[in-house]
Amino acid sequence: MSPKTTAVIIVAAGKGERAGSVEDATPKQYRVVDGQAVLSRTVTAFLSVETISSVLVVIHPDHVDRYAALELAHDRLMPSVAGGPTRQLSVLEGLKVLAPQRPDRVLIHDAARPFVTRHLIGRVIAGLDGYDGALPTLAVTDTIKRSLDGTEIAKTEDRRQLFAAQTPQGFRFGQIFSAHMRATNVRREFTDDAEIAEWAGLRVSMVEGERDNIKITHPEDFQRAERILMSGEGFETRIGTGYDVHPFAEGDAVWLCGVKIPHSAKLQGHSDADVALHALTDAILGAIGEGDIGTHFPPSDMQWKGAASTVFLRHAGKLVEERGARIVNLDVTIVAEAPRIAAHVPAMCAVIAETLGITADRVAVKATTNEKLGFIGREEGIVSMASASVEVPRSR
Known part of the structure; x- marks a missing residue:
């Protein structure tokens, strides 16, 4: 029996406007942290895992030159593909490109999480054993309040049942591709691929996430990224x-x-x-x-x-x-x-x-x-x- 193949989709099609500043309007995935672009770090992290069969980056149509300037090259790195107006549609474009390869599994990851480790990638892949999907999570430690109007507290949630989702999220390729195709007919935008899997009735396991697997979203997140690199953790x-x-x-x-x-x-x-x-x-x-x-x-x-x-x-x-x-x-x-x-x-x-x-x-x-x-x-x-x-x- 041939070994199972695992493809990766890195979603980099956003404009990253929330992470910009007056001094630097560069999209966050192309911003440099400690001498290397965020997206370059993310791609390199997956290419360092020998069991990954192919990596596909989905970029914004306006970022072709920015992506080319990164000079990323590897025999397992596929040519980039243009994404859609939403994250959900960008992932679907990536799945369509991978379909002819018919990989057994696919990992879907946010480009703005540059500190993903080979250990986390391994846990997600292992989490697919016996499940249709695998999701890295962290237990919520803060007390969570629910409010109907943003002014008055309506309820305190049981944080023992709450977990923060991360990426990469792993799935059996055929099942998540089918779920994404069906989801295009639903008049709402799903927040992540695991939600699409849940909606489609797929069983998704949880694996342990990592604190340093941060998603760079706001300008201050770049300072946190620098601290992670300076600390040498990992x-x-x-x-x-x-x-x-x-x-x-x-x-x-x-x-x-x-x-x-x-x-x-x-x-x-x-x-x-x-x-x-x-x-x-x-x-x-x-x-x-x-x-x-x-x-x-x-x-x-x-x-x-x-x-x-x-x-x-x-x-x-x-x-x-x-x-x-x-x-x-x-x-x-x-x-x-x-x-x-x-x-x-x-x-x-x-x-x-x-x-x-x-x-x-x-x-x-x-x-x-x-x-x-x-x-x-x-x-x-x-x-x-x-x-x-x-x-x-x-x-x-």
Whole structure:
């Protein structure tokens, strides 16, 4: 029996006007939090789960250029689709696009919940066992009052029976697609997909939600999002190190940190022999437990002969993104008697930052000599060492 497939619809078709401000009218899903757009964080979180078969983002028709500017790319990320005038109709558009794939399950998630974790995603999928749908919830802790006119209290609710709903909400695909199609004939707007499932007579289970799985709705929610990121909750920091050495050969320039520097020799290697980027790539791969550069780009493979080492570095950065992780800082040390690199350091940091999609202040490049000792002192080659600090979703 083939494994069950799980598709994801990320609803990003709203204009996010309530979360805007006088200073920044950017729709909330495209606002940047700690260097990354909200929608990018949300998409990356789902792509980091290997059991997700495909991810579809439903966007506002006016946001095509904004979405393209995020430069999201992955073999499991489908081309975006334009949504409708309401959330309910936007979800239906997504379901229609997924229908030819006939996935077994579908998770429907709000783009404005960027802190969804792989653990919560797993609980929702597991909650579908024996049920038609699964809904993450949090127990209501405040006392809830009901009022008919907003002025006078009419009743106190029993909070033991009240739960706040979150997303992603999971369903068996055929059943929720059918329910959504039928719901288009009902003259009222449903508040979420679980309500449509209830209306259609489907059985929906509840699984434990997460406090940090907030929905960014108002301007102050961005401040809360920053606090969540600063607290590091849900993440752990891992350190990777890299070391590489290349001998000199006849030539007129060396590649170091993606910058070509004139010299009386070149570095010998299968690719462009950028010893610094090789060490840095190994450091990043080590931080996320992904082996070394030779595992991903074997020197025996002729397609990498003469290749720019930024290709290797970019690959390592993509693996970090796919795990929902983030690079904290990178540190590179180059050990050589020559050439002198001090004047090239700003350009080196800029190349690394651009290749990985991070800010240059997270990158440090330093150089030192070997005090004329050993093969480095004899100017027979160059050594580079690197370290990478990466925050990854915390394992349980």
